[in-house]
Amino acid sequence: MIQTLCTVDAITPLTPFVQKVLLSPQQAVDFLPGQYLQLCLTEQDKRPFSLACLPDGKQLELHIGASKADDYSSQALNYLQQQMDAKQPVMVEAGLGQAHLRPSDNPVLLLAGGTGFSYVYSMAKALQQLKQDKPVFLYWGVRQQSSLYLLDELQAWASSHSKFRFIPVVQDADDNWQGRSGLVHEAVLNDFVSLDAYDIYIAGPFPMVGVARDAFLKQGAHQQQMFADAFAYI
Numbered sequence: 001m002i003q004t005l006c007t008v009d010a011i012t013p014l015t016p017f018v019q020k021v022l023l024s025p026q027q028a029v030d031f032l033p034g035q036y037l038q039l040c041l042t043e044q045d046k047r048p049f050s051l052a053c054l055p056d057g058k059q060l061e062l063h064i065g066a067s068k069a070d071d072y073s074s075q076a077l078n079y080l081q082q083q084m085d086a087k088q089p090v091m092v093e094a095g096l097g098q099a100h101l102r103p104s105d106n107p108v109l110l111l112a113g114g115t116g117f118s119y120v121y122s123m124a125k126a127l128q129q130l131k132q133d134k135p136v137f138l139y140w141g142v143r144q145q146s147s148l149y150l151l152d153e154l155q156a157w158a159s160s161h162s163k164f165r166f167i168p169v170v171q172d173a174d175d176n177w178q179g180r181s182g183l184v185h186e187a188v189l190n191d192f193v194s195l196d197a198y199d200i201y202i203a204g205p206f207p208m209v210g211v212a213r214d215a216f217l218k219q220g221a222h223q224q225q226m227f228a229d230a231f232a233y234i
């Protein structure tokens with residue numbers, strides 16, 4: 001774990017409810033794809049956010065959901081905005097978490113609910129760079145289609161990599177949505193007779209992570225091949 005001050009370079013909307021935050025650390029930060037950082041609002045108040053970037057860049061990228069004025073993520077975002085406006089740095093602790101990408105020959109299932117996407121995005125990018133010849137399935141569940149902020153990029157990846165499959169799943173789909181609908185973990189259960197062979201990485205709201213874990217175990221997944229930092233909280 002590395003503790004460092006960071007400049008807040010930019011906060012830009014990905015959707016009306018999700019912001020992309022770019023930070024420049026004052027010290028080099030090393031981490032593994034799938035790890036997270038803690039934004040230190042105070043010495044006691046530290047809030048976790050997945051790193052959406054790869055460890056090779058100079059900047060750190062976060063995707064922070066903030067739909068309610070007073071919620072946990074909105075407070076963190078307000079703090080980042082204040083520090084940026086005041087040209088003051090923020091303190092982060094980076095390189096945290098046990099649910100990072102493992103070296104393995106197993107096919108990979110990446111499951112994201114909402115802003116859990118940030119976590120799987122960094123791993124999908126890392127897997128692309130490794131150019132391994134193994135299947136990678138990325139399921140991204142959101143409530144509305146408009147929350148799929150990187151839809152075009154992911155569809156382009158899927159078109160150009162035969163082993164990479166991207167399956168967006170919209171919970172409350174309207175008539176214009178041509179893709180899958182419902183709960184994202186249920187889409188996985190429908191698509192795989194058995195999850196026995198897969199390394200499975202999960203991030204999203206804690207209730208989703210809990211039901212996905214239990215359902216996937218019943219569908220043949222192995223506990224030791226399932227990874228989620230949320231397991232520590234539920």
Ligand SMILES: Cc1cc2nc3c(=O)[nH]c(=O)nc-3n(C[C@H](O)[C@H](O)[C@H](O)COP(=O)(O)OP(=O)(O)OC[C@H]3O[C@@H](n4cnc5c(N)ncnc54)[C@H](O)[C@@H]3O)c2cc1C
Binds near residue numbers: 036049
């Ligand atoms: C280590 C760690 C890292 C974190 N990183 C981030 C981060 O980078 N950015 C951030 O904003 N927050 C982060 N958080 C906080 C937390 O993970 C988010 O608040 C959460 O992912 C927000 O989900 P959402 O509101 O976007 O999903 P929602 O919009 O609530 O749900 C998205 C989809 O998840 C599924 N789902 C939701 N609820 C259920 C349910 N009860 N049962 C079954 N399926 C369900 C559905 O398919 C739904 O469409 C992190 C937390 C931890 C512990």
